[in-house]
Amino acid sequence: MSTVRLLRDAEKALLTHLxxxxxxxxxxxxxxxxxxxxxxxxxxxxxxxxxxxxxxxxRLGEQLVERExxxxxxxxxxxxxNLDEHGDLYELDMWKVDFSPLKxxxxxxx
Numbered sequence: 001m002s003t004v005r006l007l008r009d010a011e012k013a014l015l016t017h018l019x020x021x022x023x024x025x026x027x028x029x030x031x032x033x034x035x036x037x038x039x040x041x042x043x044x045x046x047x048x049x050x051x052x053x054x055x056x057x058x059r060l061g062e063q064l065v066e067r068e069x070x071x072x073x074x075x076x077x078x079x080x081x082n083l084d085e086h087g088d089l090y091e092l093d094m095w096k097v098d099f100s101p102l103k104x105x106x107x108x109x110x
Contacts, residue, residue: 004036004051010105011037011048015092017108018065018081028064031089044101045077046094053088061085071096072104079106 007015012032019028031053040047052058066080076097084090096102 004038007032007035007037007048010107011092014079014106014108015081015089018067018079022064024064024083024087027087028089035089037092040091040093042095043099045096045099046092046102046105048092050089050091056086058084058086058088058090060090061087069106071102073100075100077102077106 015032016029019025022028036051037048038051040049061083064081064083066078069077069079071077077094078097079092079094081092082090094102
């Protein structure tokens with residue numbers, strides 16, 4: 001993992017877009033302000049792991065939402081938001097179907 005940091009504006013905008021309309025939206029959207037993340041060691045595909053706000057242990061729980069978009073090089077990219085077993089943000093997982101690095105971070109996914 002890399003250095004812990006705050007979400008970038010583009011990351012926060014993408015997460016907000018994907019979370020709106022989900023049953024847990026109010027709780028999850030409020031957690032974005034001040035959220036700390038680490039970039040995942042995923043070959044430059046843009047994945048993020050959310051840092052725990054407390055000392056409790058965490059593990060992958062369930063997938064909240066999954067969408068697909070096309071990177072600027074024409075390669076499809078899958079993006080999903082995963083929650084931990086407590087229902088909190090766990091990771092923003094992104095992977096290109098050819099496993100190459102992400103060329104352009106998505107702005108809005110339909």
